[in-house]
């Protein structure tokens with residue numbers, strides 16, 4: 001079949017923070033760059049990020065340094081992180097943030113005119129560079145506006161369906177153009193996946209429709225290794241009411257500015273359960289917690305700012321024990337700060353403008369006077385494509401991954417703010433090393449036969465037409481299964497049930513049908529997404545069954561303790577011969593003594 | 605609580621023109637227009653085309669004309685609408701149609717490339733950064749709230765009625781230019797371009813753009829008028845003109 005074909009030295013799939021930063025780096029290295037994204041430029045998930053990006057610039061507290069950031073990240077990740085990535089991230093994030101200013105980013109300022117940094121869960125010192133509560137918009141717009149002048153070819157509203165290899169090396173992709181439904185071939189010497197997350201595998205999520213784990217699934221089907229798929233971050237504070245907005249994020253910044261969590265009895269239940277390893281750093285009482293949020297350096301953080309996995313489970317526990325709010329959440333109260341600050345209402349509106357509007361417009365609720373109702377929402381996946389920490393190359397030569405779809409930096413749990421900085425640190429590295437790879441290797445061959453097979457599978461739903469299954473219905477069933485059986489609290493039996501259902505859904509997927517033309521067809525698109533959602537759901541479930549302990553974003557009611565023997569490896573899933581998923585363990589290499597020492601010195 | 609609603613949604617036909625199609629559906633508490641469109645898509649019209657991403661007013665993807673008013677579908681609550689007997693949803697009319705509610709907004713991306721990019725002045729700190737006070741960026745930050753929904757472009761009569769797409773960049777990009785011009789770190793000069801190529805003179809300050817901006821950016825008062833003033837003082841103010849002659 002004749003295709004419109006494009007070829008590049010470096011092809012980047014995804015135009016969120018990671019993809020754009022990679023594009024800039026590769027273009028600056030002088031190679032040709034193509035960029036593909038499912039939505040319009042500037043609309044990727046990154047645009048929704050609120051709180052900020054973590055970088056130890058020490059503007060607000062000079063005790064901060066890369067060492068503290070590294071130790072915080074490892075502690076948050078429960079020590080199964082790729083320590084090399086955590087190290088590079090902590091060291092390089094400050095430069096990556098500063099360089100954004102030279103590209104036009106306008107961060108909030110400190111009194112002495114530097115980039116202002118705010119407190120966030122799990123970060124010892126104020127570390128998040130931010131712009132009100134729309135930091136993601138600032139990041140994506142800055143990168144987008146910088147990229148468009150660099151001669152990068154951007155293919156918007158194009159969806160990659162599958163990767164094609166040439167003798168085991170990444171060679172190209174088949175994509176389709178949403179507007180007209182036509183297929184296009186892209187060949188490249190190096191390919192970078194920067195496709196973001198997979199929250200859409202769950203019913204309640206903060207993720208947009210794009211978060212269907214495409215990059216994870218593309219890499220998996222091509223034979224790459226995925227690790228840590230059991231580690232899913234359920235953000236503690238999503239909206240719970242009204243039903244149509246359930247899952248939409250309420251930034252952690254609310255708690256950073258002094259917001260507190262209460263149950264229906266008015267109790268600040270977070271004080272009731274503080275993990276031992278965080279006790280030395282947690283406030284003794286409410287007064288000390290408040291002082292911390294007001295940047296009193298002698299104060300320790302309130303327990304609301306403990307790591308997300310912990311806060312989410314505490315909320316879950318309150319709700320299950322019948323101490324929740326009317327709509328099945330708990331209360332998040334920022335209005336109370338009027339007891340402390342003279343112009344509290346204005347202060348809240350200035351610090352948290354989009355939260356103020358979000359609740360006003362979507363829930364008829366004024367957060368300056370009334371507590372919000374919040375509950376956990378599927379937010380982020382720590383797991384993803386296994387990459388080399390320095391180069392971001394996956395286990396497939398010439399295939400790179402960066403951002404949320406790559407794995408390693410976060411371990412079992414990501415600290416808020418570490419994603420945006422991850423995007424720019426490792427987006428840059430991926431771009432740099434992909435350009436090097438493209439220089440050193442010739443053009444691969446894209447096999448026509450492989451392309452034709454991908455096309456046939458992609459068009460199958462049309463051949464079944466209106467007699468087929470409704471793709472939306474299948475998607476809902478899948479989301480219900482993952483939400484109810486592989487969610488925030490997990491049990492062996494439930495997960496086995498989920499596995500059984502996933503097999504049924506795979507069978508149903510072969511019966512999904514759509515009608516009509518191929519132009520901008522959401523039903524067809526959903527049918528294509530389902531293949532990816534099913535692949536990642538299976539990887540999540542199998543990995544979660546494999547890890548018979550509780551750690552970070554993975555909590556098992558049947559194995560509630562963290563166990564030493566599980567601290568030494570990452571669970572890996574890979575497509576075996578014959579198509580079945582292979583589960584195995586990848587040992588974590590020993591940490592060099594210098595880094596071990598950094599962790600020790602930060603323990604107190 | 606469920607209530608009936610009747611939606612008339614614009615559907616394009618293969619030739620390019622279109623008609624309204626009527627859908628009846630039930631609406632529950634708290635729904636926004638985008639929820640209802642999605643419900644119709646899932647239950648009655650799987651091939652209905654609609655653009656969206658965040659469902660929280662942050663990405664600017666879901667722009668449409670609801671009962672004739674340019675709005676974000678995800679931020680328009682059903683209970684804000686006077687009646688549910690007949691709600692019309694149609695695409696932004698200033699841009700060429702692609703399908704149903706989706707339009708071709710690529711012109712906007714081309715226009716942006718034509719504006720001189722951010723060019724920082726030399727750093728004033730040894731570590732390669734700049735010291736800038738918050739009050740000096742408050743205004744720029746207002747402009748940078750823009751989510752590129754292009755609703756302002758949709759209503760501006762210079763584009764909508766007079767089709768001056770080749771001569772006028774529209775309110776969104778006047779805001780963009782203002783953000784660059786007022787950025788204390790930027791060192792380039794876009795005033796000549798604004799006058800000659802970007803067509804700032806076409807704007808006659810009707811403020812229609814400001815009224816529809818979901819980010820409540822004071823497009824006209826804070827961005828366009830100050831830029832117009834800069835153009836005027838550069839080109840039409842007698843003192844500056846004489847000074848320029850001697851430069």
Ligand SMILES: Cc1cc2nc3c(=O)[nH]c(=O)nc-3n(C[C@H](O)[C@H](O)[C@H](O)COP(=O)(O)OP(=O)(O)OC[C@H]3O[C@@H](n4cnc5c(N)ncnc54)[C@H](O)[C@@H]3O)c2cc1C
Nearest residue numbers: 014015016018038045046051052160196403404417419420
């Ligand atoms: C509401 C919200 C708030 C957040 N707040 C913060 C915060 O304050 N701080 C922080 O650090 N993190 C935050 N996060 C997390 C962070 O925003 C994300 O992890 C991060 O933006 C992911 O960036 P990315 O570049 O990896 O991918 P994304 O920004 O998700 O971009 C993915 C790109 O890949 C493209 N793509 C995907 N699949 C395909 C395909 N098949 N074909 C072609 N293109 C494809 C998409 O179109 C898109 O362009 C937040 C997340 C959410 C949801």
Ligand code: SF4
Nearest residue numbers: 760807809810811813
């Ligand atoms: S104020 Fe100017 S830019 Fe805005 S709508 Fe009116 S003419 Fe257009």
Ligand code: SF4
Nearest residue numbers: 750751753754756817
């Ligand atoms: S200025 Fe306002 S209306 Fe115009 S594109 Fe930006 S956000 Fe939309």
Ligand code: FES
Nearest residue numbers: 657658659664678
């Ligand atoms: S979907 Fe993002 S603004 Fe409406």
